[in-house]
Amino acid sequence: MFGKKKNKPTIDQEQLALIKNAEKRIKQKKRLYIHFVIFLIGAVFLILANTLLGIGDTFKIAGLEWFVFAIGFWLFLFIYHFISVFVTHKFMGKAWEDEQREALVAKQQQRIEALKQEYLKEEHNIAKSQAYSETLNVRTPSEKKTSELTIIVAAGENNAIGKDNDLIWHLSNDLKRFKKLTSGHHIIMGRKTFESFPKPLPNRTHIVITRQANYQAPEGVIIVNSLEEAITISRNDTQPFIIGGGEIYKQSIHLADKIELTRVHATFESADTFFPNIDDSIWKEISRTTHDADDKHAHAFSFITYLKR
Ligand SMILES: NC(=O)c1ccc[n+]([C@@H]2O[C@H](COP(=O)([O-])OP(=O)(O)OC[C@H]3O[C@@H](n4cnc5c(N)ncnc54)[C@H](OP(=O)(O)O)[C@@H]3O)[C@@H](O)[C@H]2O)c1
Numbered sequence: 601m602f603g604k605k606k607n608k609p610t611i612d613q614e615q616l617a618l619i620k621n622a623e624k625r626i627k628q629k630k631r632l633y634i635h636f637v638i639f640l641i642g643a644v645f646l647i648l649a650n651t652l653l654g655i656g657d658t659f660k661i662a663g664l665e666w667f668v669f670a671i672g673f674w675l676f677l678f679i680y681h682f683i684s685v686f687v688t689h690k691f692m693g694k695a696w697e698d699e700q701r702e703a704l705v706a707k708q709q710q711r712i713e714a715l716k717q718e719y720l721k722e723e724h725n726i727a728k729s730q731a732y733s734e735t736l737n738v739r740t741p742s743e744k745k746t747s748e749l750t751i752i753v754a755a756g757e758n759n760a761i762g763k764d765n766d767l768i769w770h771l772s773n774d775l776k777r778f779k780k781l782t783s784g785h786h787i788i789m790g791r792k793t794f795e796s797f798p799k800p801l802p803n804r805t806h807i808v809i810t811r812q813a814n815y816q817a818p819e820g821v822i823i824v825n826s827l828e829e830a831i832t833i834s835r836n837d838t839q840p841f842i843i844g845g846g847e848i849y850k851q852s853i854h855l856a857d858k859i860e861l862t863r864v865h866a867t868f869e870s871a872d873t874f875f876p877n878i879d880d881s882i883w884k885e886i887s888r889t890t891h892d893a894d895d896k897h898a899h900a901f902s903f904i905t906y907l908k909r
Contacts, residue, residue, distance in 0.1 A: 752840070
């Protein structure tokens with residue numbers, strides 16, 4: 601009951617076809633051999649019929665006995681038979697050759713198709729890994745960087761950036777700077793920041809990150825399900841911007857190349873959202889301009905640009 605399963609002998613279909621064709625070939629040769637023997641006997645019989653029995657001994661063509669032409673014609677038929685066995689249908693016959701050619705072509709086509717699929721798979725993997733490398737800023741020294749991923753943020757001295765899904769201050773020069781820097785570029789943001797806008801900002805491509813599968817947004821707004829996807833989509837932009845909020849800043853600060861910070865010189869204790877610490881060992885300040893408070897600006901602030909070291 602639990603004994604070893606016996607292997608049933610199986611015959612390969614190709615082998616079977618080869619055997620059949622070999623049998624056919626033997627028959628063809630046999631028939632040619634029989635034809636040859638009959639031809640020899642027939643030729644002798646024709647000669648004897650004419651010379652010994654005197655059949656048609658008065659019938660001559662161009663001075664030659666009729667059996668010469670009869671044997672010549674038969675020889676022609678035999679040669680034709682010989683050629684058709686050994687020359688025209690040289691191997692297993694034409695049908696067999698056609699069949700083999702078709703089988704070979706079908707096999708090659710299958711192989712080409714498999715190679716194509718492999719190539720497409722490989723191409724897809726290369727593209728994916730390139731996109732991933734670019735996302736993580738992993739580039740070989742020879743690869744030139746074409747996109748400068750920039751974080752733009754306004755943060756208090758205690759890194760406060762918002763409260764109740766809104767900004768805590770209104771600084772008109774900061775908004776003007778934001779508009780000037782980001783116009784014409786991709787702006788990447790978390791779903792909550794996007795919802796804090798009354799409507800999409802003009803002249804910018806919005807990329808909104810959400811974990812929701814069917815998040816609905818106005819036409820033209822790109823919805824993605826991960827930060828990596830957002831960065832990949834914007835990688836043809838020379839300077840895509842990450843514009844917040846707190847969650848997205850936290851996840852992207854190690855991926856960014858540049859930070860455009862508006863440091864608001866005040867501490868906002870009531871804030872509920874914060875920017876991560878800017879580590880001096882990673883970020884180098886390359887420019888700073890400071891503005892005092894005035895009637896349009898309740899707080900003093902500085903525009904500071906950092907580049908990744
Ligand atoms: N001062 C500034 O410069 C500045 C700039 C921007 C924003 N803000 C302030 O920041 C606050 C909003 O920030 P926030 O941290 O609450 O929210 P947020 O970062 O704007 O958005 C968070 C949402 O993004 C989605 N998300 C985050 N990480 C994700 C990931 N890895 N994959 C997929 N989706 C992801 C989730 O959306 P779902 O829940 O839909 O899945 C999450 O709820 C507001 O107060 C705003 O005013 C300040």
